[in-house]
Amino acid sequence: MTETDEVDRIWREGLKRLAPDTTPMVDAEALVDAGSRRSRARVTIAAAAILVVCSGAVAVVLTRHDPATVVRGIDRPPPVVVDLVDAPNGALTIAVPGKVSGHQRQPPQIVLRAGLVEFHIELRSTGHELRLEGVAGFAPVHGPPGVATRIVQLHPGIYRLYCMLPGHAEAGEQIFLDVR
Numbered sequence: 001m002t003e004t005d006e007v008d009r010i011w012r013e014g015l016k017r018l019a020p021d022t023t024p025m026v027d028a029e030a031l032v033d034a035g036s037r038r039s040r041a042r043v044t045i046a047a048a049a050i051l052v053v054c055s056g057a058v059a060v061v062l063t064r065h066d067p068a069t070v071v072r073g074i075d076r077p078p079p080v081v082v083d084l085v086d087a088p089n090g091a092l093t094i095a096v097p098g099k100v101s102g103h104q105r106q107p108p109q110i111v112l113r114a115g116l117v118e119f120h121i122e123l124r125s126t127g128h129e130l131r132l133e134g135v136a137g138f139a140p141v142h143g144p145p146g147v148a149t150r151i152v153q154l155h156p157g158i159y160r161l162y163c164m165l166p167g168h169a170e171a172g173e174q175i176f177l178d179v180r
Helices: 003-018 028-062
Strands: 080-086 109-112 115-123 129-132 146-154 157-163 174-179
Touching: 080 109
Parallel strands: 080 115, 109 174
Antiparallel strands: 115 146, 129 157, 157 174
16 A cells, blocks of 8 residues: 555544445435435524624624723713803803803803713813812813814713813803713
């Protein structure tokens, strides 16, 4: 026996071990049923594979989020966006466009959802420095006219956003945030 014959023998034995039982069936109807079962099994497996692939693609599309809303794989609602205008028309006030402050009280108060809050603060003039009391992650907002953005996590409670310059908060440059 040559080396080629030996490799051929090993190959055939391996194929016999891997091949399904091919014992001839006596009953033609049973033969058709067996073929039909194999075909259905192949179709079922193919359909399941397609379903898994498609559902994975849909899951990827549906779970595309802003990175700021996903923390350690846990989905969170998008941040609440609050637009503020500091010292509009030179007045020592903080205006909230599009929101009516609660009962026109002085100083004004607005209600926000607890969680991630994104502040867009329009500075209309220099010489002001806004701070959000009790929130370490809120860096003071100051500088030349323009828009500053701060994103912080707020828990339920009352927060005061005010100008740190002496006399400004007392003159009305403050607003309370009722976070629920």
